[in-house]
Every structure is written in C-alpha cells, then in structure tokens.
Amino acid sequence: MTQPPGQQPWPAPTGQLVLNLESTWGSRSMITPQLRINGQSAPVRWGHNEIPVFPGRLDVEITCTYLWEYGRARDTVPVNPDSRVEVYYSSPYFTFLSGRIGPVPQPHRGKLALWLLLIGLAIVVVLVIIGAIAGS
Known part of the structure; x- marks a missing residue:
C-alpha cells in the first residue's frame, strides 16, 4: 500500500534541538x-547544528572520537512541540576526562591541568638552560 502523493507516512518532527559543539584549540580537524x-x-x-526532533524528553549523548x-x-533535554532548545557541549583537554553539556556555554574540563603541565615544562626548560650556562 502506498501513500498518496504529498502525504508523509508519519508526522514530521516539530521540535528543534540546537547543538553548539565546541572543541579545544588545535583538535577541531583531528577529532570527530x-x-x-x-x-x-x-x-x-563542530559548531552550530540544528536538528529537527520529535517533541518529548530526549536522551542526548555526545562523545569525541580520535583513536x-x-x-x-x-x-536529558525536554523539547516541546514547535520549540527550539539550545544545548552546549565542550570537549575536554585530555582524553581521559569527560565532556560537559548544558543549557549555557560550558567551560572545557582539564584547563587547569593543561596550564600546570605547560608551566612545569617551561620551568624544566629554564632549569636546563641555566644548568647548561652554569656548566660552561
């Protein structure tokens, strides 16, 4: 049995889920x-995504894939008929951390650890240079 032309077998989605996906610097081209x-x-x-959805409570799960x-x-995001719901996701700086999702822009997890690691590396480099100068 076929549908008459112009009719859909199921009602079309009437809600819209707007996802704003933000990656960390340098990873946008490597991570999906x-x-x-x-x-x-x-x-x-990555960026702004508009997805038509059926109204109701949606279980939204986002992950990143590298290796x-x-x-x-x-x-869980409630979507009412004929409405738009915005959701923000931010990926973590390290692959062993979880991301963040919510109704407002989210900070990236692991930012403090990244800064501490970079500062530690800078201190080691300075100490090596001082040691090389002092040893000469």
Whole structure:
C-alpha cells in the first residue's frame, strides 16, 4: 500500500534541538564529534547544528572520537512541540576526562591541568638552560 502523493507516512518532527559543539584549540580537524539521541546516531559537526526532533524528553549523548571514544557527556533535554532548545557541549583537554553539556556555554574540563603541565615544562626548560650556562 502506498501513500498518496504529498502525504508523509508519519508526522514530521516539530521540535528543534540546537547543538553548539565546541572543541579545544588545535583538535577541531583531528577529532570527530558523535551524537546519539535516544540511542540513535545523528550526524553533527563542530559548531552550530540544528536538528529537527520529535517533541518529548530526549536522551542526548555526545562523545569525541580520535583513536578511541572519550569526552562523553549526557543530558536529558525536554523539547516541546514547535520549540527550539539550545544545548552546549565542550570537549575536554585530555582524553581521559569527560565532556560537559548544558543549557549555557560550558567551560572545557582539564584547563587547569593543561596550564600546570605547560608551566612545569617551561620551568624544566629554564632549569636546563641555566644548568647548561652554569656548566660552561
């Protein structure tokens, strides 16, 4: 049995999920974001994504993929009929950390650890240079 022309077999989605996916600096080209809505994969990219969805409570899960999956963040997002819901995701600086998801822009996890690591490396480099100068 076929549908008459112009009719859809199911009603069209009437809600919209707006995802703002933010990566850490330098990783945008190497890392791919993955989205699952109620367990079903949906294509997304870094930046602004508008996804038509059916109204209801959506289980939104976002991960990043490099050599393995990391940065997992999950939230339940209520979407009313004929409405837009904005969600923000930020990936972590380190692959052993989870990402963050919420209704407002999210800070990246691991920023303090990254700064401490960079400062530690800078101190080691300065000490090596001082040691080389003092040894001459």
